[in-house]
Amino acid sequence: QQQVKQSPQSLIVQKGGISIINCAYENTAFDYFPWYQQFPGKGPALLIAIRPDVSEKKEGRFTISFNKSAKQFSLHIMDSQPGDSATYFCAARLSGTASKLTFGTGTRLQVTL
């Protein structure tokens, strides 16, 4: 049973545009929601993370919006750049665990010139 659903599977955005990736979860025991960026042949790199007591978190061009009642969260990449082209994974972690993450299926982002 997939506990974190991610969409879209792939996304093409023009340089300077906004990239939006959405995730939904089922388990209300999740208490930490990170986003990871992965380039081909590399491990996932932590991008930004949020806890459910916060509705929005911004770090540079990256923003997480969190809707606890809907059990949904999203990543917004403002002013998208070709260097942002990568696969993005949302994840969720159960309360009381350190690195036991449940990942979404990933979104392959391509930023065109």
Next chain:
Amino acid sequence: ETGVTQSPTHLIKTRGQQVTLRCSSQSGHNTVSWYQQALGQGPQFIFQYYREEENGRGNFPPRFSGLQFPNYSSELNVNALELDDSALYLCASSLSTGRNTEAFFGQGTRLTVV
């Protein structure tokens, strides 16, 4: 760089063989988790080690086993390899099993079973 290193980076094994993958965690981190990432998929949690003890396991058969050493480095062992075991194996380290911690991944080991 995350400070988490994995070896080897690539490996080719024959079906039925056994394999050992290694991970050195980031300095000061005492918790290590292993993930399997099939091509085009998100990482799947295999198990986690905290202070040399297994501390949680995902939906993987017993032929997937692990160890954590006193210096918090870790090994993942897979026996009786199957073709479907071909994947990128990722190690993640974190400071503790507490609430306020982040998980950092290594670059992974690409395992191909033929």
